[in-house]
Amino acid sequence: MIDVQNPLLSKLSAFATLTNSERASLGRFDRPRRCFEIGTDLMREGEKNSTAYILLDGWVLSYKLLRSGERQIVDFQVPGDFLGLRSLLLRTADHSIEPVTPIIAVEIGMTDLLRIFRESPRLAAAMLWALSTDGAVVVERLVSLGRRDAIERVAHFFLELGARLKVVGLATGDGYACPLSQYHLADALGLSAVHINRVLRQLREEELMTFRAGKVTFDNFDKLVQIAQFDTAYMDHGGAARE
Amino acid sequence: MIDVQNPLLSKLSAFATLTNSERASLGRFDRPRRCFEIGTDLMREGEKNSTAYILLDGWVLSYKLLRSGERQIVDFQVPGDFLGLRSLLLRTADHSIEPVTPIIAVEIGMTDLLRIFRESPRLAAAMLWALSTDGAVVVERLVSLGRRDAIERVAHFFLELGARLKVVGLATGDGYACPLSQYHLADALGLSAVHINRVLRQLREEELMTFRAGKVTFDNFDKLVQIAQFDTAYMDHGGAARE
DNA sequence: CGTTTCATTGAGTTGAGTCAACATGGGTGG
DNA sequence: CCACCCATGTTGACTCAACTCAATGAAACG
Structure with missing residues (x-):
């Protein structure tokens, strides 16, 4: 059990x-x-x-x-x-x-x-x-919707999801399985599904990351982190909390 | 004390x-x-x-x-x-x-x-x-940033703030004192200060609400609620919680 | 195999942004 | 008391990121 x-x-x-x-x-x-x-x-x-x-x-x-x-x-x-x-x-x-x-x-x-x-x-x-932590994630999404453009939003979203999945052993540093459709992404990120599609293409063509057939693959993790201004600080307070 | x-x-x-x-x-x-x-x-x-x-x-x-x-x-x-x-x-x-x-x-x-x-x-x-309740407010803001246009966002924001202030006796049904600048609104609602200004003008000209000199006045509360799709349900669970 | 759901791409539109100029008004120092 | 400053607010002209509409694949499915 x-x-x-x-x-x-x-x-x-x-x-x-x-x-x-x-x-x-x-x-x-x-x-x-x-x-x-x-x-x-x-x-x-x-x-x-x-x-x-x-x-x-x-x-x-x-x-x-x-x-x-x-x-x-x-x-x-x-x-x-x-x-x-x-x-x-x-x-x-x-x-x-x-x-x-x-x-x-x-x-x-x-x-x-x-x-x-x-x-x-x-x-x-x-x-x-x-x-x-859940609250912090919602706040971070709020920042995305308010002040990040489409590419930054999508990049940030996949990085964050990866970090969360890693905690429960469902992701590696390279990528993870992700059952979401482009419509899901659109409704979560405040964009249209058509635009999500274009952004995903751009991310793929610039060899930053790939989302295809239910799999997320990070092709250039560091650059992606830089583009998304992704900072894990709000997620992994684990170490800091132990004293 | x-x-x-x-x-x-x-x-x-x-x-x-x-x-x-x-x-x-x-x-x-x-x-x-x-x-x-x-x-x-x-x-x-x-x-x-x-x-x-x-x-x-x-x-x-x-x-x-x-x-x-x-x-x-x-x-x-x-x-x-x-x-x-x-x-x-x-x-x-x-x-x-x-x-x-x-x-x-x-x-x-x-x-x-x-x-x-x-x-x-x-x-x-x-x-x-x-x-x-605080969490619910953030989530509602998330919905605003994701799926509401500028007028709906601004209207919703002032209605929600009014509802919150009313709980602590700082607002009436007609309006309230509000020390925010248009820049504050812009940064909270994911819009530019210039656009906030235009939206406020529109709300004023259509006699829906007025925000001027630190005072919010609701000129047509019902229509404003309708435009913002404002639903207090997520805020006043008070009655429901007593049993 | 039609049907449905999801993904892809092009063409044209628009809400909101940017830039820039100007107004207003309280605050402050000469 | 005036002159200037600086933050805030206002407005017009132009731009652009993202949207809508529309058509077409491709895979999944009962």
């Missing part, structure tokens, strides 16, 4: 080395493990008393719809990430969540949270840290 | 009615009360072990700088808001904070947080709720 929770353990371990009892405490989510197929939302904006989850396998996206039918993808979540914790605290979901691929997730409720806070303040701190 | 903390009390009271002992617990922040003038940052991106604050009076802004010298303002904070809590949890500040007006703030440290969590889970829940 703890086996499947590896992604979350990997992530929290980046913050602090967990004791056996803390690992056990995490493993004691005996709430149902659920699977969702593409097309079935895990959560709907406006829904009351929604359930939160820990994502064990697969990718999901969080989004908001506009009246015009357009959507803005707030973020993608990968294994080890929390889903809908904010909505749980707000008691009304402020965004929707849908699978990108078929997924496996464990439910968590308010009672589980409170239990963790009671049983292990250290674990609670690790979880708050993980939540804060 | 509790007197000055009214803005935070007003805000948390929107989530749950607080008992006297909970109010007292909040009041027991005997940490220094500090004043900051315009031009002195409260926090710098990258700084380790920064201090967090509760803002008692005045306005501040949270921002990130880009290499090009441009900046993206992440959000403005008004009395009753937390400052830099995420940076406290991350142990390294992921953004900078500077005053918009001279301000008064109370320091909070990790120990204060832990004490609150220990002494009053209810208060802790209220604080997590307040934090979640």
